[in-house]
Amino acid sequence: MIKEFNKVALSFHAHPDDAEAWNAGVLKLLKDKGYKIVIATLTAGQMGGCDMSAEETALIREAEARKAAAVLDAEYYCLGATDGYLFDGEEIRKKATSLIRKVKAGIIFTHLANDYHPDHRAAEHRGISSYNCFS
Numbered sequence: 001m002i003k004e005f006n007k008v009a010l011s012f013h014a015h016p017d018d019a020e021a022w023n024a025g026v027l028k029l030l031k032d033k034g035y036k037i038v039i040a041t042l043t044a045g046q047m048g049g050c051d052m053s054a055e056e057t058a059l060i061r062e063a064e065a066r067k068a069a070a071v072l073d074a075e076y077y078c079l080g081a082t083d084g085y086l087f088d089g090e091e092i093r094k095k096a097t098s099l100i101r102k103v104k105a106g107i108i109f110t111h112l113a114n115d116y117h118p119d120h121r122a123a124e125h126r127g128i129s130s131y132n133c134f135s
């Protein structure tokens with residue numbers, strides 16, 4: 001039996017701004033080809049600020065991610081893990097697998113397995129593992 005390909009592209013990254021930095025161009029091209037675009041970050045990027053609290057930083061970065069997603073008319077999800085402490089575990093595994101099942105992604109873009117940042121490597125592992133659970 002041939003499985004029908006779902007024209008849904010999921011950008012699955014650790015932090016707000018990762019999708020914009022690494023695959024926004026290809027997401028735009030896919031959008032123009034009729035794909036539904038979904039952007040997910042595992043964290044709200046709360047460790048990415050210098051002179052404000054983690055909570056304030058998370059609010060700003062998540063709002064920026066939502067605005068960036070809106071440019072592509074994409075859905076945006078933040079899975080709520082803690083920036084800087086992204087590890088595989090039961091809660092994030094369930095959330096990632098649930099999201100991938102919900103959006104029925106045909107394509108997933110994520111980090112490289114040998115990325116410099118430990119959160120990126122964890123996101124890659126979680127994304128690929130959850131996708132394999134789904135497909």
Ligand SMILES: [Zn+2]
Nearest residue numbers: 014015018120
């Ligand atoms: Zn990042």
